Amino acid sequence: MLTDFYGNQLTTSTGLARDSYDIGLRAFLSANYGAQEAFSQAIEADPNFILAYLGVARALMSSGQIADAKTALGKARNLLEGTTDREKSHFLCCELLLSGEAKKARMAVQNHVSEWPRDAMIAQMSTSVFGLIGFSGEIGRENDLLEYTAKLLPEYGEDWWMMSMHAISLCETGQTLKSMQLMEKALNLNPRNANAAHFFAHILYEENEVSAGRDYLAAWMPNYDRRSLLHGHLSWHQALWALYDGDESAMWEIVDASVSNEKGSSLPINALTDTASIYYRAELAGYNVSAERWLKLSKYAAEKFPTMGQSFVDIHAALAHAMAGNEEYLSKLIEGNSGFAGDIVPAVAKAWGAISENKWDKAKEELETASSEFERFGGSRAQRDLLEFTYVNVLLRTGNKANAQKILLERRPVFYEKAPIEAISGS
Numbered sequence: 001m002l003t004d005f006y007g008n009q010l011t012t013s014t015g016l017a018r019d020s021y022d023i024g025l026r027a028f029l030s031a032n033y034g035a036q037e038a039f040s041q042a043i044e045a046d047p048n049f050i051l052a053y054l055g056v057a058r059a060l061m062s063s064g065q066i067a068d069a070k071t072a073l074g075k076a077r078n079l080l081e082g083t084t085d086r087e088k089s090h091f092l093c094c095e096l097l098l099s100g101e102a103k104k105a106r107m108a109v110q111n112h113v114s115e116w117p118r119d120a121m122i123a124q125m126s127t128s129v130f131g132l133i134g135f136s137g138e139i140g141r142e143n144d145l146l147e148y149t150a151k152l153l154p155e156y157g158e159d160w161w162m163m164s165m166h167a168i169s170l171c172e173t174g175q176t177l178k179s180m181q182l183m184e185k186a187l188n189l190n191p192r193n194a195n196a197a198h199f200f201a202h203i204l205y206e207e208n209e210v211s212a213g214r215d216y217l218a219a220w221m222p223n224y225d226r227r228s229l230l231h232g233h234l235s236w237h238q239a240l241w242a243l244y245d246g247d248e249s250a251m252w253e254i255v256d257a258s259v260s261n262e263k264g265s266s267l268p269i270n271a272l273t274d275t276a277s278i279y280y281r282a283e284l285a286g287y288n289v290s291a292e293r294w295l296k297l298s299k300y301a302a303e304k305f306p307t308m309g310q311s312f313v314d315i316h317a318a319l320a321h322a323m324a325g326n327e328e329y330l331s332k333l334i335e336g337n338s339g340f341a342g343d344i345v346p347a348v349a350k351a352w353g354a355i356s357e358n359k360w361d362k363a364k365e366e367l368e369t370a371s372s373e374f375e376r377f378g379g380s381r382a383q384r385d386l387l388e389f390t391y392v393n394v395l396l397r398t399g400n401k402a403n404a405q406k407i408l409l410e411r412r413p414v415f416y417e418k419a420p421i422e423a424i425s426g427s
């Protein structure tokens with residue numbers, strides 16, 4: 001029996017199928033374009049190779065092609081007989097993930113990795129900030145993620161992927177020095193791992209190293225295929241640093257070329273959340289964002305996410321709808337309660353509505369309720385700064401400067417002196 005890159009046995013005896021699978025696996029784990037093509041080549045080499053179909057399904061899922069992913073999963077289902085227990089369990093995890101059964105999927109992944117820790121395609125499902133733990137909606141999910149990767153790390157030895165995943169967990173629990181040391185090791189082993197480059201950028205963000213961050217991504221990005229998963233989001237990081245640097249024209253150039261849905265290649269979840277985030281962070285910093293931009297974004301949000309359910313998306317959609325005056329869609333998010341943090345989305349949605357009308361006291365009231373649970377919305381700390389800085393801005397505008405400073409000091413001390421909020425210097 002052949003084995004994959006991580007030493008897991010595969011139900012195929014075709015060397016070319018295995019080799020193509022490994023190429024797909026590495027492309028997938030490093031967030032580089034080409035995973036789907038490589039997994040498809042593995043199927044061509046061996047049409048009975050179940051994990052290649054599941055690889056295709058995962059690659060399609062991660063590029064937002066859910067119907068096609070389900071077709072690939074269906075083909076895998078027909079090949080279950082005669083496969084190993086690991087492959088059967090691998091299938092189950094993919095099936096649960098694809099059917100949106102997040103809690104069951106997380107449990108299945110946990111069971112799977114306790115038996116087959118080096119099945120990286122499955123271990124991956126619960127890693128990083130957009131995974132099953134990141135989007136659990138639970139308080140303490142950042143520590144849960146750290147615990148999860150800490151347990152897996154020793155199973156992987158000198159492996160670029162696992163090191164980068166644990167470094168992400170360290171970064172998001174405030175351990176930036178340890179994170180940087182491990183991420184540098186991971187990047188030395190595979191400099192083109194976009195997940196590592198991404199969170200290397202996060203480490204620099206957490207240290208508020210604006211010039212170093214801009215230089216780092218300016219050097220890294222030109223060789224990153226625009227069709228790859230993180231191209232748009234890494235561009236958001238570049239735009240954000242341009243904003244922090246007061247380089248408004250560079251910010252808009254990057255947003256329009258690579259972050260927003262119009263010319264960028266991001267999945268809808270990133271196109272919407274990153275664009276809404278940079279627009280409002282630009283407003284916080286004192287830049288003007290046109291009504292037309294907000295209208296277009298609200299329209300895009302309504303088209304791609306017509307119903308409530310993905311809380312991280314929902315708080316960003318609510319922002320776009322509020323700023324565009326789209327009452328119909330904003331009210332859905334104010335009145336609803338679905339999704340992993342669906343109980344606290346309405347407070348944030350109401351706050352955005354109040355902010356759009358300059359009703360700062362009302363916004364303060366709503367954000368106070370949700371502020372102790374912002375972690376539950378998912379995403380990275382850098383992404384969550386949209387909410388942190390908005391809350392600080394609301395406090396400043398309601399005459400609570402001392403409280404605003406206290407909040408920054410307690411929650412985002414690195415930005416205490418330099419938060420990119422115009423009202424700080426004016427108040």
Ligand SMILES: [Fe+2]
Binds near residue numbers: 198202237380382
């Ligand atoms: Fe990021």
